[in-house]
Amino acid sequence: MRRRHRAAHRAIWLVLAVLLPATVLLALALRPSGPVEAPAIRLGPEP
Amino acid sequence: MSARYVPVGWNATKIVYDLVLLAAIGIYVAVFLRLAPRFQHVTLPLDDYAIRMAAFGTCAFLLLTLILCIGPLARLDRRFLPLLYNRRHFGVLTCAVAATHASAALDWYFAYSPLDPFVALLSGNTSFGRVHGFPFELFGIAALLVLLLLAATSHDFWLSFLTPPVWKALHMSLYGGYLAAVLHVSLGALQEARNPLLGVVVMLGVGVVAALHLAAARQEPAAAARGENSPWLVAGPAAAIPEGQAIVVHRADGEPVAIFRYQDRLSAVSNLCAHQNGPLGEGQVVNGCITCPWHGFQYRLEDGCAPPPYTEKLPTYRLRVEHGLVLLDPNPNPPGTRVEPVAVS
Numbered sequence: 001m002r003r004r005h006r007a008a009h010r011a012i013w014l015v016l017a018v019l020l021p022a023t024v025l026l027a028l029a030l031r032p033s034g035p036v037e038a039p040a041i042r043l044g045p046e047p
Numbered sequence: 048m049s050a051r052y053v054p055v056g057w058n059a060t061k062i063v064y065d066l067v068l069l070a071a072i073g074i075y076v077a078v079f080l081r082l083a084p085r086f087q088h089v090t091l092p093l094d095d096y097a098i099r100m101a102a103f104g105t106c107a108f109l110l111l112t113l114i115l116c117i118g119p120l121a122r123l124d125r126r127f128l129p130l131l132y133n134r135r136h137f138g139v140l141t142c143a144v145a146a147t148h149a150s151a152a153l154d155w156y157f158a159y160s161p162l163d164p165f166v167a168l169l170s171g172n173t174s175f176g177r178v179h180g181f182p183f184e185l186f187g188i189a190a191l192l193v194l195l196l197l198a199a200t201s202h203d204f205w206l207s208f209l210t211p212p213v214w215k216a217l218h219m220s221l222y223g224g225y226l227a228a229v230l231h232v233s234l235g236a237l238q239e240a241r242n243p244l245l246g247v248v249v250m251l252g253v254g255v256v257a258a259l260h261l262a263a264a265r266q267e268p269a270a271a272a273r274g275e276n277s278p279w280l281v282a283g284p285a286a287a288i289p290e291g292q293a294i295v296v297h298r299a300d301g302e303p304v305a306i307f308r309y310q311d312r313l314s315a316v317s318n319l320c321a322h323q324n325g326p327l328g329e330g331q332v333v334n335g336c337i338t339c340p341w342h343g344f345q346y347r348l349e350d351g352c353a354p355p356p357y358t359e360k361l362p363t364y365r366l367r368v369e370h371g372l373v374l375l376d377p378n379p380n381p382p383g384t385r386v387e388p389v390a391v392s
Binding site: 005009010012013014021026028030031034 | 179180219222225233250253257259264
């Protein structure tokens with residue numbers, strides 16, 4: 001039982017070791033470049 | 048024998064462990080709340096609610112990453128074993144921090160929504176077709192549900208009730224929860240982050256967790272070949288076993304084992320009395336013999352044999368004490384096998 005548990009554990013982490021960094025890298029790569037929001041508009045004079 | 052409900056059995060080690068964790072969380076959140084406003088982007092200033100949400104969110108992610116490092120670290124180096132003990136309290140605290148983050152997020156995003164916050168959360172964003180703006184909240188909900196399930200079933204009662212194989216399989220869902228948390232952060236905060244620090248921390252976190260698990264998995268066959276990887280179970284700190292009494296731990300197949308302390312030496316036998324399977328671990332050592340609480344059957348600590356003229360015998364187990372923690376070899380010796388009791392110190 002314990003051996004089966006360890007084998008499942010190993011298989012899961014082989015997949016996650018690829019999936020987790022790939023997810024983060026892909027998300028970083030697909031980030032929108034350039035400004036996505038207009039700068040805040042100042043309606044009054046500098047305090 | 049029944050699966051009796053016993054509230055958390057506090058001992059000095061658990062209290063210190065939890066106090067250190069609570070202090071670390073408190074310090075992290077306080078420092079984050081103080082420093083974050085200095086790093087916010089000039090075009091997108093954050094208010095107190097958003098900073099609080101980020102403080103608890105990053106804290107929960109870091110705690111989750113640390114929890115996942117403990118297992119492989121303890122397998123790679125036994126000096127990390129004390130971290131493994133009480134890891135369940137670590138998990139429950141992480142769940143509480145994550146729930147605080149979720150509560151702050153609900154307050155922040157949906158405070159003025161005409162809909163119920165939970166309805167608004169689930170129906171407010173349906174942009175499933177794009178990365179930037181993807182409803183990342185759903186991954187956060189999934190991760191939080193996993194944490195809540197694991198926290199709710201972390202008590203020994205559930206370990207006993209569900210049996211160790213089912214409980215272990217259930218608690219492996221933490222890996223899915225971590226994947227959901229990484230997706231939540233990657234598609235949410237990471238898309239909006241102006242500061243590269245968050246990206247570096249997340250990448251470093253997942254890299255370290257994955258590398259440690261792979262290293263531990265790679266070491267196992269070699270260690271097994273050298274005979275070093277016998278699956279010793281961490282039974283808890285020796286100091287937690289009261290003199291003349293026992294703690295009960297379960298082998299991976301659910302079989303209970305009683306570890307007794309008598310005159311500062313430890314002995315382990317099957318928890319099931321040879322008479323009627325009475326719970327020996329709930330009994331005491333009387334006149335140097337384990338005494339069953341049901342009918343008073345007695346067994347010697349060193350070999351599990353009933354004193355003459357009786358002939359009952361119990362399987363015995365090997366023990367080790369390392370860094371104050373009791374380790375149990377889950378492979379039972381034949382009933383009546385002599386095992387020299389182990390000194391606590």
